[in-house]
Amino acid sequence: MTSLYDLTVPAFRRGFASLSTILTVGETFARDHGIAEADMLDIRLTADMTPLTAQVQRASDTAKGAMVRIGDIPNLAMADDEASFVALQQRIAATLAFLDTVPRAAIDGKEDAPVTLVTPGGSIDFTGKSYVLAFVLPNFYFHITTAYALLRMRGVPIGKMHYLGR
Numbered sequence: 001m002t003s004l005y006d007l008t009v010p011a012f013r014r015g016f017a018s019l020s021t022i023l024t025v026g027e028t029f030a031r032d033h034g035i036a037e038a039d040m041l042d043i044r045l046t047a048d049m050t051p052l053t054a055q056v057q058r059a060s061d062t063a064k065g066a067m068v069r070i071g072d073i074p075n076l077a078m079a080d081d082e083a084s085f086v087a088l089q090q091r092i093a094a095t096l097a098f099l100d101t102v103p104r105a106a107i108d109g110k111e112d113a114p115v116t117l118v119t120p121g122g123s124i125d126f127t128g129k130s131y132v133l134a135f136v137l138p139n140f141y142f143h144i145t146t147a148y149a150l151l152r153m154r155g156v157p158i159g160k161m162h163y164l165g166r
Contacts (some may be wrong), residue, residue, distance in 0.1 A: 003107070003108040004108055005102075008071050012140065015144050016092050019059060019147060019166050021157065021162055021165070022148055022156070023088055024085075025151070025156055025157065028157045029151075029154075030085075030157045032048070033118075033155075035154070037085060040085075041053045041085070043150045043151075043154055045153070047151065051150075053088065056143070056147060057082065058139075059140055059143040059144055062091055069116075070131065071133065072106070076094065078148055101145065111128050112127050117126055117135065127159050131149060
């Protein structure tokens with residue numbers, strides 16, 4: 001059976017590697033096409049949706065939050081104040097460094113442990129396994145996919161292989 005650690009941490013690392021790549025291509029595209037960095041970072045699919053910066057922040061929060069909730073370890077607080085591609089890359093690096101500190105033993109064996117996610121709409125109860133499979137991974141990939149779609153919408157020359165990390 002695949003462990004919770006193996007379901008999460010390697011997937012987060014791959015996802016952040018892809019996210020870092022598409023952000024690098026997006027930054028280069030903006031610079032080469034005279035698009036202000038602030039304008040590129042504020043792109044949205046629709047007015048009531050969060051911008052590119054928030055997609056990176058939520059992917060980071062999802063990965064960190066999963067480890068904190070499952071492993072009962074202290075969180076790495078981040079201010080959500082990134083205003084440049086460099087700052088977003090630094091957030092990805094900080095999140096990866098945090099993941100490197102998570103002991104496998106804190107995550108593995110917690111498949112049936114209760115996990116409660118507190119949201120503005122109320123609490124949602126999971127087991128460790130259902131939390132990872134029904135919330136964490138879908139939410140993580142949602143934000144990475146949305147970041148990809150936002151950049152693609154602006155004409156950034158990225159493709160499926162960038163997303164897949166190839």
